Amino acid sequence: MQRYLVLCMALLAQVSADDCPGGEACEEGNTCCKVPSDGYECCPMYQAECCEDHIHCCPEGTLCVVNESMCVNGTVSLPWVERVSAKQSIYPKSFRMISANAGDEDDNICPDKSHCPEEFSCLKATTGYGCCPVAHAVPCSDGKHCCPEGHQCNTDCSSCIKQTEPVVAVMCSDRESECPEGTTCCETPDGSWGCCPMPKAVCCEDKIHCCPEGSTCDIKQSKCISTTNKEMPMWAKFPARKRAEWETQNEVAQVTTPIPDTTTSANRSPASLWEGTSPPFIRTGDVPCDESTACLDGTTCCKTQEGGWACCPLTQAVCCSDFVHCCPHGKKCNLAAQTCDDPSGFPSEPWLKKVPAMPREGKLLGDVTCDPTYMCPDNTTCCKTASGDWACCPLPEAVCCEDHEHCCPHGTTCDLAGLTCDGPSGSEPMVGKVQALTTLAPDHEEAATDQQGVQVDDMELPTKDDKDVPCDESTACLDGTTCCKTQEGGWACCPLTQAVCCSDFVHCCPHGKKCNLAAQTCDDPSGSPSEPWLKKVPAVPREGKLPGDVTCDPTYMCPDNTTCCKTASGDWACCPLPEAVCCEDHEHCCPHGSTCDLATLTCDGPSGPEPMVGKVPALTTKAPDHEEAPADHQGVQMDDMELPTEDDESDEDEELHRTQCDAHTSCPKDATCCFMKSTQKWGCCPLPQVSVTVMVSAEQLVLLRSVRFRFDYK
CATH class of the missing domain: 2.10.25 (Laminin)
Structure with a gap:
């Protein structure tokens, strides 16, 4: 055991001198050896063996033979070496903490309601809290010692080292x-x-x-x-x-991101950070807490009491030991007063409460992963399309039919001739697949999510199609589906034609069946076996506009609760604040009622300055690079895209009047070629001579679905 301690302590600092546990210092490459007076001397050899006479020492790998004054091992016999006096260390010794007690009224009150003398500090100890005989102190990792503020404990917690000379494990x-x-x-x-x-x-x-x-x-x-x-x-x-288990548990871990040169995010006001919204998906620049959790850029990861992560809305923040609050960089958490104290004597300020961290990689819990790029919503099934891409069957654990267009419930088989699903309860119509969703790319703008949290990336708003099923003047369902009322008075779509809408406002059953709410099945009046009911999906707005969207001009719009602001190029961008002030630099915006200070990049208002908000760039549609599968015989849209019709005469007429994008790609008549930056390909906007760009923000999520394209390659 003694040799183990010597080996560990002999290598605490290879750059300068070696510190002994008693506070003494030996020359580099020497070994600290204990003496009976509780001090230490130096053996002029590296990782030496300290002899029992407390005067001599032997080289590493040998043993002291005191009666022969020799150092021996199996092959050699060497004379032992006399130790030399150690130098007094430049580091002060650490303080031993005393136990907290009931105390008097003037004492410092610790978070566990125990007391420390007025001139002492309450610090987290091995069990409960202890009292350090310094007004402003930091605890050592052993939970028994402490050092003055501005110092840190060395590895064995015996000495205090200034933070300019840290010992880092x-x-x-x-x-x-x-x-x-x-x-x-x-x-x-x-x-x-x-x-x-x-x-x-x-x-x-x-x-x-x-x-x-x-x-x-x-x-x-x-x-x-x-x-x-x-x-x-x-x-x-x-x-x-x-490391001991308690050492990891008591450690207030933190991971911070560097302060960018061009921002003042350390002064960011925490008032509205994520307040009332779901945590956004991680993007480039976010702070990774571990492999699966992250915090937004300009914030700090702090451990929670349960061992998870929370986010302090400040850069390089101090995570308080109550696992709930945090303070700005350079401040100290005062648990008793619930404030952030400044060591320089400036007035204290209220501490901040941490907010939940978010999952990384933009994947919602429950989503079905098709491959690293595509995913389907929960309770659906990934199925391959004829082109080799992915589509989503709106049934869990479904059977993907060989025509790459349809799917059937679990436990049934596909009858392609009759376009039915054959199972123990008889035949039922096949179900058409819908287009799979792409996951959020870290170098793109934030994608929107639909009302169920399903992410829809790089897609434009839907346009009204002649075959869509209108629910009312502003809402529609895809062809081959049925409009059903929701409990809130809105609309949802049952993925069946002429379906029966169940009275729970959530599920639906095939035509001719009856909803059994108790058994959650669709019962057949003829006595055939029951089958599982289906869950409805959100309806889509007609004419491509969501209720509440903010119209910038006849071509551009922003999501609800945002503001249209002009860009330097004369286009439109969306400020993620309602009724915001658009700054003159055409890049930032400020809350309503404040003014833009371009010199400091802050928004000056009655409550003081706060950082400007960056406007959100526009998203582009996903350009098609292959032919999609056609709609099924019931009119259910397979991949939200249509192919050219089979009518030869109309095809010939259309070929003469197609809109040519480049030498290889063209769009139908009365459509506009739009170049997609994200895929470097052409897409077709089903409107003449327009350029429609839908802009969304990470903070204001909006339901987006794909445009129905018509395209081919020449």
Whole structure:
């Protein structure tokens, strides 16, 4: 055990001197050896063996033989070496915390209602809270010692080091073991971790030794060979320190993002951050907390008491130890007063409450993943199309039919001749598939989500089709579906023709069947076996405009609760604020009632300045690069796109009047070619001589669905 401590402490700082646990310092490459007076002396050898006489020491790998005054092992016998006096360390010793108690009224009250003397600090200890005999202090990782503010504890918590000279542990890959600064984590033969006593070392294949950076291990000769063929001895590793479970639990972990050079996001007002909205999907620049969780750019990841993550709406924030609140960078959490105190004596300010973190990669829980690019909503099934892309069957665990256009319920078989699904309960009509959705690309603008949270990326609003089923003057369902009322008085679409709308306002049944709300099935009056009912999907607005959308001009519009603002090029962009002030730089906007200060990029209002808001760039439609499958015989649209008709005469007439996009691509007559930046391909807008661009914001999500395209390639 003594040797283990010596090996660990001998390598705490490879750059300068080695610090001993008692506060003394030895020259670099020396070993600290304990003396009976509770102090330390220095052995002038690296990783030496401290002899029992407390005067001498021996080289690494040998044992002290006191009666012979020798250092021996199985092959050599060497004279032992006398220790030398250690230097007094420049670092002050840490303070031992005392237990908190009931105390007096003038005492500091800790979060657990225990008390510390007025001139002491309440700090988190191993169990509960302890009292540090310094007014402003920081706790050590052992939960027993503390250091003055502006210092941090060294690795064994015996000394306090100024933050300008931090001791940083090197975390190993298992996230449970750590090595001192200036060393390298290397795996050991038993699968645990050891520390190689040099930075960026090469871990040898025997998992016992290591070599300096840039050299190679010669295990047979037990030496390290540099790039200049210089031979050096191999180094042995010493065990890494295993972090205690309480150490990880009590640690207030944080991950921050660097402050951008051109912003002042550290001063961002937290008043409206994500308030009343669902967490947006992660985009480039967001702060990753771990592999599955992230916070928005300009915020800080903070651990929750349950071990999850929350987001503090400030950059480089201080995460308070109550796991609920946070303070600005450089401030200190005052748990008793619930404020953020400034060490320089400036007035305290209220602390901030953290908000939930968000899932990464833009995938909603429950979504069905087809491949890394495409997904379908929950309770649907991914099916391949004839072109090799993906479509969504509106049934869970469905059977994808071989015509690549239809699908059938689970447990049935496709009868392509009769276009029915044959099962134990008899035959029923096939169901048409709908187009799959693309996942959010990190380098594109934020996509919108539909009313059920299904993400729809790079698609334009739908336009009215002659075959669509009108629900009322402003809402319609796709051909081959049925309009059903929702509980809120709106409309939803049952993916069946002439369907029966169930009285729960959520489900529907095939024509001629009866809704059994208790059993959640569709019963046949003739006595045939019941079948599962279907869930309705949201209806789509007619004429391509959503209720509440803000009209910029006859061509452009923005989502509800946003403001149309001109861009520098004369186009339109959407400010994610209602009735906002559009700034003169054509890039930013400010809340209603405030003014733009372009010099400081802030919005000046009655409540003080706050950062400007960036306008959201427009999304482009997804250009087609293949022919989609046609609609089924019931008129159900397969992929929200149509193919040219089969009428030869109309085809010949159309060929003479097609709109040519380039040498290889054309659009039908009275349509407009639109170049899609996201895919670098052409798409067809079903309107003459127009350019329709739908702009959405990450903060104001809007239902988007794909345009019905007609196209082919020449």
